[in-house]
Structure formats: structure tokens, C-alpha cells
Amino acid sequence: MIKFFLMVNKQGQTRLSKYYEHVEINKRTLLETEVIKSCLSRSNEQCSFIEYKDFKLIYRQYAALFIVVGVNDTENEMAIYEFIHNFVEVLDDYFSRVIMFNLDKVHIILDEMVLNGCIVETNRARILAPLLILDKMSDS
Amino acid sequence: MGSAEMCRDLAPEVEKLLLQPSPYVRKKAVLTAVHMIRKVPELSDIFLPPCAQLLHERHHGILLGTVTLITELCERSPAALQHFRKVVPQLVHTLRTLVMTGCSAEHSVSGVSDPFLQVQILRLLRILGRNHEESSETMNDLLAQVATNTDTSRNAGNAVLFETVLTIMDIRSAAGLRVLAVNILGRFLLNSDRNIRYVALTSLLKLVQSDHSAVQRHRPTVVECLWEPDASLSRRALELSLALVNSSNVRAMTQELQGFLESCPPDLRADCASGILLAAERFAPTKRWHIDTILRVLTTAGTYVRDDAVANLIQLIGGAQELHAYSVHRLYSALAEDISQQPLVQVAAWCIGEYGDLLLEGTCEETEPLQVEKEEVLALLERVLQSQMSLPATRGYALTALMKLSTRLHGDNNRICQVMSIYGSCQNVELQQRAVEYNALFRKYDHLRAAVLEKMPLVERGGPQVDEEAKESKEVAQLSEAAPLPTETQASKLLDLLDLLDGPSENAQHPPPLDPTPGDTLIHLLDLPCAPRPPAPIPNLKVFEREGLELNLSFVRPPGTPTLLLITVTATNTSGGDVTHFICQAAVPKSFQLQLQAPSGDTVPAQGGPPMTQLLRILNPNKAPLRLKLRLTYDHFGQSVQEIFEVNNLPVETWQ
Numbered sequence: 001m002i003k004f005f006l007m008v009n010k011q012g013q014t015r016l017s018k019y020y021e022h023v024e025i026n027k028r029t030l031l032e033t034e035v036i037k038s039c040l041s042r043s044n045e046q047c048s049f050i051e052y053k054d055f056k057l058i059y060r061q062y063a064a065l066f067i068v069v070g071v072n073d074t075e076n077e078m079a080i081y082e083f084i085h086n087f088v089e090v091l092d093d094y095f096s097r098v099i100m101f102n103l104d105k106v107h108i109i110l111d112e113m114v115l116n117g118c119i120v121e122t123n124r125a126r127i128l129a130p131l132l133i134l135d136k137m138s139d140s
Numbered sequence: 141m142g143s144a145e146m147c148r149d150l151a152p153e154v155e156k157l158l159l160q161p162s163p164y165v166r167k168k169a170v171l172t173a174v175h176m177i178r179k180v181p182e183l184s185d186i187f188l189p190p191c192a193q194l195l196h197e198r199h200h201g202i203l204l205g206t207v208t209l210i211t212e213l214c215e216r217s218p219a220a221l222q223h224f225r226k227v228v229p230q231l232v233h234t235l236r237t238l239v240m241t242g243c244s245a246e247h248s249v250s251g252v253s254d255p256f257l258q259v260q261i262l263r264l265l266r267i268l269g270r271n272h273e274e275s276s277e278t279m280n281d282l283l284a285q286v287a288t289n290t291d292t293s294r295n296a297g298n299a300v301l302f303e304t305v306l307t308i309m310d311i312r313s314a315a316g317l318r319v320l321a322v323n324i325l326g327r328f329l330l331n332s333d334r335n336i337r338y339v340a341l342t343s344l345l346k347l348v349q350s351d352h353s354a355v356q357r358h359r360p361t362v363v364e365c366l367w368e369p370d371a372s373l374s375r376r377a378l379e380l381s382l383a384l385v386n387s388s389n390v391r392a393m394t395q396e397l398q399g400f401l402e403s404c405p406p407d408l409r410a411d412c413a414s415g416i417l418l419a420a421e422r423f424a425p426t427k428r429w430h431i432d433t434i435l436r437v438l439t440t441a442g443t444y445v446r447d448d449a450v451a452n453l454i455q456l457i458g459g460a461q462e463l464h465a466y467s468v469h470r471l472y473s474a475l476a477e478d479i480s481q482q483p484l485v486q487v488a489a490w491c492i493g494e495y496g497d498l499l500l501e502g503t504c505e506e507t508e509p510l511q512v513e514k515e516e517v518l519a520l521l522e523r524v525l526q527s528q529m530s531l532p533a534t535r536g537y538a539l540t541a542l543m544k545l546s547t548r549l550h551g552d553n554n555r556i557c558q559v560m561s562i563y564g565s566c567q568n569v570e571l572q573q574r575a576v577e578y579n580a581l582f583r584k585y586d587h588l589r590a591a592v593l594e595k596m597p598l599v600e601r602g603g604p605q606v607d608e609e610a611k612e613s614k615e616v617a618q619l620s621e622a623a624p625l626p627t628e629t630q631a632s633k634l635l636d637l638l639d640l641l642d643g644p645s646e647n648a649q650h651p652p653p654l655d656p657t658p659g660d661t662l663i664h665l666l667d668l669p670c671a672p673r674p675p676a677p678i679p680n681l682k683v684f685e686r687e688g689l690e691l692n693l694s695f696v697r698p699p700g701t702p703t704l705l706l707i708t709v710t711a712t713n714t715s716g717g718d719v720t721h722f723i724c725q726a727a728v729p730k731s732f733q734l735q736l737q738a739p740s741g742d743t744v745p746a747q748g749g750p751p752m753t754q755l756l757r758i759l760n761p762n763k764a765p766l767r768l769k770l771r772l773t774y775d776h777f778g779q780s781v782q783e784i785f786e787v788n789n790l791p792v793e794t795w796q
Contacts, residue, residue, distance in 0.1 A: 047334040047370050076306070077339055078299035079259045085295075086256075115171040118208045122256045 001075065001117035003055055004031075005110065006068040012036050015065070016103060018110055020117035039068055049077050060084045083119055090124050094131065105131060151176060170205035174212050203234070207260045214267050221268065228268055232282050235261045255296040258286075262303040269311030276311040283308055287320060295335075298328070302339055309347055322347065322354040329361045334370060341365060341376035348383045359384055363393075366400050375408060382415040390423040394433055402440050410444040413437050417449055427460045431467055435484075439474055442481025450483045454490055458596070468495040476520060480529045486537045489524060492517060493541025494595060496548040514549050518542070522559060532568050539563060539571060543578045547593045557582055678793045684785065687776060688715025689744065691724075693787065695794050705766070705794055707756040711744045715776070719744040722774040724754055729767050733759040744774075766795035 004023070007016040014032050023031065038050055039059045050057040055070040058080045067084050071077070090109060095102065112127045113119065121127050154176065157169035214221045238258055269276040286304050290297045301324060308321040325347070328340035341362070348355045362384065365377035378400070385393045394416060401412045416437050424430035434453050438445065457467045468491045475488040492499060500514060524530055524538040543560070546553045560582065563575035581589050684691035689711065696706040713719050722742045728734045739754035760766065768787040773780065 047338045047373050049335060049338050050372055076259055076263070076299060076303050078295060078302050078335065079256065081335065082255060082296050082299050115168070116175045118171065118174060118205075119256055119260075120167065120171050120205050120208075122204075122254070 001072050002080070002114060002119075003070040003072060003117065005114065006032060006035065006066075006070075007106075008032075008036050008039070008066045008068060010040070010064045010066070012040060016106060016110075018107070018114075020114070035068055035070070036066075039066055048081060058084065060088075062088055083113075083122070086122050086124075087113060090127055093124055094128055167205055170209055174205070174209050204257050204260055207231075207257070207264050211260070211264050211267060214264070225268055228265070228278055231261055231265060231268075232278055235265075235286070236282060255300050258300050259303045262286075262300070262307050266307040266310045269307070279307075279311065280314055280317060284317060284320065287324060295333075298336055302328075302343070305343060309343070309350075318351060319354060322351060322358075326358045326361065329358060329365070334368075334373060337365060337368075338370075338373055338376060341373065341380055345376065345380050345383065348380065352384075352386075355380075356384060356386075356389075359389070359393075363396050366396070371405065371408075374404070375411075378404075378408060378412055378415070382419060385419040385423060387423045387425075390419060390425065391429070394420060398433075398436055398440070401437065406444075409441050410446075413441045413445045414449075417445065417452075421452075427456070428463055428466065431457060431460070431463060431470075435470060435474065438481060438484040438487065439478070442484045445483050450486050453487050457487075457491060458494075464495045465498040467491055468499045472499055472517075472520075475524075479524050479527055482529075482531055482534050485524055485530065485534050489521065489534070489537040489541040492521065493537075493544035493548075496541075496545045500549065515555075517545065517549075518555055521545075525559070525563075532570060535568070535571055536574060539574050539578070543581070544593045546582075547590050553582070678791050681787070681789065681791070683770065683787045684772070684783065686781070686783070688746075689713050689719055689774075689776060691770070691772070695791065697793065703759050703761045703763070705758040705760060707758065707768075709754045709756060709770075710751045711753075712751040713744040713746050716746055717777045718746045720775045722752060723772070725771045726756055727769045727771075728758060729764065731760075731762045731764050732766070733761075760795050763795060766790050 001020070003019070003021050005016075005018045005020075006014060008014050012033075014036070017028070017032065019028065035052060035057060038052060039057065042050075048059055050059070052070070055072060056075070056077060057068055057070050058077055059066055059068040060081065061067075067088065069080055069084060071080055087110070090113070091106065094105070094109065108131060109127060112130065113121055150172075154169050154172050157165055158173065210224055210227075214224055235258060238254060238261075265279055269279055283304055287301065287308075290300050290304075305321045305324050308317050322344075325340045325344050328336045329344075331337060331340075344355055344358070344362070359381075362377055362380050366374055366381060368374045368377065378397075381393065381397060397412060397416050397419075401409065401416065404412060417434060420430055420433045424433070431453075434449070434456070438449075438453075457463070460467070471484075471488040471491045474484060475492075479485055496517060499517065521538050521542050525535055525542075530538070539559075542556050546556045557579075560575050560578045563571055564579055566572045566575060581592065585592075678695040678697065680692050680694045682690060682692050690713075692710045692712070694708045694710065696708070698704055698706065709724055711719070711722060711724070720743050722739070722744055724736075724739065726734060726736060735757040737755040737757070740752050742752070744752045758766070758768075768790065770783075770785060770787060772783045775781070
């Protein structure tokens with residue numbers, strides 16, 4: 001089960017965070033700082049899976065952006081690793097421009113893909129379908 | 141989102157939605173169901189029937205959701221597990237189609253058709269197949285097929301393969317399949333991608349318990365992974381290597397692990413050190429090898445070992461008679477080089493203390509003999525004592541070692557005495573106490589020194605070494621507390637007799653207040669009776685009467701000391717003539733201790749003059765029945781009289 005999903009830039013600022021298990025607000029910042037610290041300090045040579053307290057962290061770097069997913073013990077790390085890549089591809093598909101201007105849409109996409117900690121949809125077309133409908137409605 | 145109450149209320153709604161025509165809705169409904177079940181497990185019954193039907197869906201999203209739902213259901217309740225075993229064939233079929241038929245464009249991820257769905261199905265199969273022969277058999281072929289057909293050049297394929305391996309390990313699979321799984325993992329290990337190596341190491345760690353021999357084959361690769369710069373990878377490799385140590389490869393493995401210990405990052409050192417020590421303990425081929433290994437670990441990573449490593453090593457060395465000389469030589473050279481590693485210093489100090497004589501002999505068959513001078517040894521121990529880096533515990537060890545050397549080494553002990561006196565005023569209370577005790581040993585109890593400091597017997601495992609040392613010190617402490625009472629029980633035994641004494645009055649002049657039992661020292665010191673205590677209600681006893689001379693005994697049991705009895709002998713003379721040269725002697729059974737104090741006089745004047753009294757102190761540690769024999773000699777009416785009699789009818793309170 002996915003516990004949380006973070007998008008962090010290289011300076012360590014959280015761009016997007018989604019928690020699938022309730023964590024208090026003040027604890028969230030603490031958690032994020034620690035997680036980010038451990039991910040940013042790793043070089044390219046090192047493995048993408050880190051153990052942190054009772055989670056496993058799987059991270060992947062794309063240019064200036066780090067995507068970090070925290071899962072519990074039962075998940076297959078490599079599958080999550082693939083999932084991150086899938087997610088980024090979907091985003092690529094949809095956004096021709098820079099993501100940061102449309103964070104709400106990113107949230108919608110993420111919600112389509114992951115529900116309550118489980119991966120539900122990985123088909124690009126189907127994920128983007130509702131968004132496209134929404135766009136069409138707002139245009140007309 | 142959604143509390144338990146909300147879930148309960150909405151459950152029927154969701155169930156209806158599950159049957160809706162629109163796949164989109166159904167997809168969402170399924171996952172809502174998952175959440176509900178997580179919150180309220182009792183609702184699982186409602187969702188059982190639709191699941192079977194939903195599995196026939198073609199829509200992958202729904203399938204994925206359904207599989208997750210079933211997984212949740214099965215995890216929560218064994219009944220559901222039973223129910224869903226029926227769908228195993230269906231699942232198998234689905235998976236097979238996924239694998240075999242070419243990928244549909246929309247679902248494939250880099251050449252593998254819907255890896256996410258595959259992974260989920262595999263996970264469900266794992267849960268269903270666990271401990272269940274029949275389902276496992278159905279799955280066997282499929283798993284083999286998946287394993288061989290999946291394209292491993294891309295990560296997605298590896299993900300599926302990994303899940304397959306996990307599933308194979310968990311269910312009751314055929315032996316061939318397990319070997320296949322281990323081989324896949326071995327292949328992963330050789331892969332250049334670190335992620336894959338990491339997962340491979342993790343799963344091998346899980347496997348090592350059950351398929352030890354299969355994993356052993358990959359040992360060299362695992363050991364190579366130790367040297368990875370990546371922390372998580374090397375940690376995994378370390379755990380796996382430690383798990384792989386067995387009696388046949390222990391020497392090679394420890395060699396590797398020790399090499400690793402020298403260069404590994406600090407956070408892994410503690411684990412590595414304790415791991416090596418544990419492995420050495422379990423599989424040590426010879427004692428000498430064992431001692432060598434521990435020594436090497438202590439020199440490289442001394443500060444990181446666990447506390448009981450010191451005690452274990454000491455016990456080990458103590459047990460290996462033939463290796464005493466060897467150990468002490470090695471430890472001495474190690475100590476001479478470096479006194480910063482505390483556990484090493486402690487062990488070395490103890491060893492030098494115990495076996496210092498072997499060190500000075502200079503002969504040892506197993507290692508090059510060192511020519512060590514006595515002065516050098518003392519100098520080294522003093523250095524340890526003075527060093528800033530030594531912990532108080534280490535200093536304690538060194539101090540005790542110095543003391544032991546005073547008996548082991550020949551020649552004068554001035555240097556050692558000096559050290560002890562210096563440390564007698566040390567800041568640290570523990571050290572000061574020890575130094576003072578040892579000082580006392582030198583001065584007053586020199587005769588006891590050899591006995592106290594002789595070689596220690598082997599301690600059993602489990603009894604901490606510290607106790608032994610503490611016991612030694614305690615005994616010395618008691619002796620020093622008894623310093624103002626130098627006479628021991630030997631002196632008092634002289635007064636015990638069944639036969640009569642000659643002139644007990646000399647002894648009675650200066651009665652040393654005795655205390656043979658340790659621990660009661662202080663109480664008895666305070667308890668010097670100079671005047672008779674308030675009389676306990678024990679009736680007086682008239683024991684003798686002859687021609688007007690009467691002897692009465694009065695008894696006192698002082699409340700603080702249950703074993704003490706004070707008897708006052710009163711002699712009264714109602715006759716016309718004086719009684720002169722009156723001497724009263726007493727004897728008691730051997731288990732008692734008797735002291736006679738000086739009589740008030742040796743004349744009992746006639747005609748009811750002032751009586752003569754004499755005090756007897758009797759100690760009855762065993763609470764044995766009191767027997768008392770009295771002997772009187774006196775002159776009365778110009779005649780010498782001598783009477784010997786036993787006192788009968790002694791009241792019970794005198795000795796109970």
C-alpha cells in the first residue's frame with residue numbers, strides 16, 4: 001500500500017504531496033524534510049530504494065524533479081518504480097508546458113491512478129479521458 | 141476518507157454501483173469497496189458474490205481493482221480465502237492470456253503487457269497458494285512460463301519476474317521451480333542495475349532460511365556486493381553474508397568480513413563486528429582461531445563491539461588452558477601498540493594480570509617469544525591507568541591486574557605499592573575503594589595476599605565477570621573492616637572446652653569482643669557489654685549450695701543479639717567463715733563460645749557480706765541446647781574445696 005507520494009525539486013521544496021494514510025500536519029513537514037534529505041544526498045551510483053523507519057522509499061529523479069513514493073513492506077519495489085515512470089509519462093503526455101502551473105490537474109491525474117493507496121489505473125488513455133472531457137467542457 | 145459509520149451506511153449503495161454498466165463507475169466502486177473493507181471488516185460478506193463476476197471483466201482497470209479487492213478480502217478472513225480458491229483457475233487463465241498474447245498497445249509498458257496487473261495477480265496467487273497444495277499445483281506451470289517468457293531487458297519485466305520469484309518462494313512449489321527462482325535471483329545479482337541487485341539481495345535474505353544450499357552457490361557474488369559504495373546495498377549484503385556463514389566456509393567468510401570491517405562506514409561497523417563475533421562463536425573450528433578472530437575484531441573495531449564481548453572473551457581465554465601463554469603474548473603486543481580501544485585494553489589488562497608469569501617466561505610455542513621485562517609490563521599498565529582515553533572500568537581492570545602481578549612476579553613490589561597509594565586518593569570512588577583495599581592487602585594482610593590474588597577459577601557462562609572481581613574485593617573489604625579486631629575465631633576456639641581451663645582469668649582480663657561471622661561486625665562492635673543489661677525475664681537459678689556458700693546464676697539475653705547469653709554468677713556466703721581464693725571456672729560444649737570476665741574479687745566475706753560476682757559471656761550461634769559445667773575451688777573453714785558439677789535445669793530461654 002502506498003503511504004505517500006511526493007514531488008520535490010532539487011532545492012528540497014515540496015511541490016506536491018499526497019498522503020494515503022493520515023499523518024498530522026506538523027509531522028508531515030518533518031517527514032518530508034527527512035525523506036528529502038536522504039534522497040537528495042544520494043548519488044547516481046546508488047540504489048533507488050531506501051529503508052526509512054518502517055517504510056520503504058522509492059525515488060526517481062527526472063531533471064530537476066524528484067519523485068518519492070513511500071510504501072509499506074508488502075509492495076513490490078520494482079513495480080512501484082515502474083509506476084513512477086508510468087506516472088511521469090502520463091504527465092508528459094498531457095502537459096505540453098511546465099507542470100507547475102497546473103498543479104490541480106496533476107492532483108486529478110494522480111487521483112485517477114492511485115486510489116486509497118492502491119494502484120488502480122495505468123492505462124494512459126483511460127486516465128486522461130476525464131481530464132480531456134473536462135477540458136472540452138471548459139472550452140465550450 | 142470515510143469513517144466506519146459512513147462505510148456501513150454506504151455499503152449497499154456501493155454494491156449496487158458495482159453492477160453498473162459504466163466501467164468507469166465500476167472501477168471506482170471497486171476501490172471504494174476496498175477501502176470499506178479496510179475500515180469495517182464485517183462488510184466483506186456483502187462484497188463476496190460480485191467479485192467472482194467482476195473477474196471476468198475485460199477492462200483492466202476493473203480487473204486490477206477487483207484483484208486488489210480480493211486480495212484484501214483474503215488477507216482479512218480465512219473464509220474468504222477458501223471461497224476464492226475456486227477462482228484460481230480463472231486467474232491463471234487471465235494471467236496466461238496476458239503473458240502469451242501480444243500486448244495491447246494501451247496497456248503495455250515497454251514491451252510487457254500490463255505489468256501492474258500481472259504483479260497484482262501474482263500477488264493474489266501467492267496469497268491463495270500459501271500452504272495449499274492444490275492451488276499451488278495449478279499455478280506451477282504458469283509460474284514457470286511467466287518466469288521464462290518475461291522479457292528481462294527492461295525494468296518492467298524485472299518487476300514481474302521479481303514478483304514471480306516471491307510467489308514461488310511462498311507457495312508450495314515444486315523443487316525445480318524453487319531452484320529456478322534462486323537462479324533468477326542470482327542473475328539479478330549480476331545485473332549492473334543497482335535496484336535489481338538490491339531486491340535480489342533482499343529476497344535472497346528471505347530465502348536463505350529455507351533454501352540454504354541453493355543460496356550458498358551465489359555466495360561469491362554476495363560477498364562482492366559487500367564492497368558496494370551504496371549504503372543500503374552493502375547493508376543487505378552484510379546481513380546476507382552473515383546468514384550464509386556455516387561451518388565449512390567460516391574461515392574464508394570471516395576473512396572477507398574482517399576486511400570489510402576495516403573499511404566499512406561507521407554505522408555498519410557495530411553490526412559487522414557483532415555478526416563476526418557471533419559467527420565465530422557458532423562455527424569456530426579451533427579455540428586458537430576463535431581467539432585470533434576476536435582479537436582482530438577488537439583491534440579494528442574495538443569501540444563498536446557489544447559490552448558482553450569482553451566478558452565472553454575473558455571466559456573463552458580462561459577456558460583454554462593451553463592457550464594462556466599464547467593469548468597473553470598476543471594481547472601484550474596488541475596493547476603495547478595501541479591503548480585506545482577500550483574492550484581490547486580491558487581484556488589485555490585482565491590477561492596480563494592473570495597470566496603475567498607466563499608472559500615473563502618468554503617462551504611460547506605458538507608465537508614468537510617476546511622478551512618482556514617486568515618493568516615494561518608494569519610501565520604499560522601504568523600508562524593505561526594514566527591515559528586520558530581509558531574509561532573508569534578500564535582503569536579498574538588495570539588496577540586489579542597490577543595487584544595480581546604483585547604475587548605473580550618476583551622481586552619487590554615497591555612500584556606497585558606506590559601506584560596503590562597514589563590511587564588511594566583518586567577522584568573516582570570505585571578506583572579509590574579498590575586502591576584502598578589493595579593498600580590494606582599490602583600492609584596488614586600481606587600473608588593473605590597470595591591467597592586472595594591467586595588464579596581465578598573458570599566462570600560459567602552467564603555469570604558476569606564483574607561479580608567475581610567484586611566478590612574478591614568484598615572479601616578483602618570485610619577483612620579490612622575487621623582490622624581493629626585482629627584476632628580471628630582461632631583465638632576464641634581456645635576457650636571452648638568440655639574439659640577445664642587453666643586460669644581462664646588471664647584471658648578474661650582483656651576480653652576481645654569477638655565476631656567471627658562477617659556482616660555482623662558492626663553490630664557486635666557496638667555491643668560491648670560493660671555493665672549488665674536490663675535483666676531479661678529469665679528466672680535465676682540456684683546451682684550450688686554448700687555450707688552456706690551459695691552460687692546463683694542469673695541470665696540475660698540482650699535483645700539485639702540472639703546468640704548471646706550473659707550469665708552472672710553470684711556467690712553469697714551466709715556462713716560464719718570467709719571463703720577465700722574463690723575461683724570459678726566454666727566449660728561449655730564445643731559449639732559454644734565462652735568468655736569469663738574478671739570476678740569482682742576472690743573472697744566472699746562471711747555473714748552475708750557483699751557477694752562476689754563474675755560475668756560469663758556465652759555465644760551460641762547454633763542455638764544448641766546449653767550445657768554448663770562449673771568448677772569451683774576455694775578455701776572455706778580452713779579446707780580446700782573443689783567442686784565440679786553440671787548445671788541442670790537450665791531454663792529453655794537461655795539458649796532458644
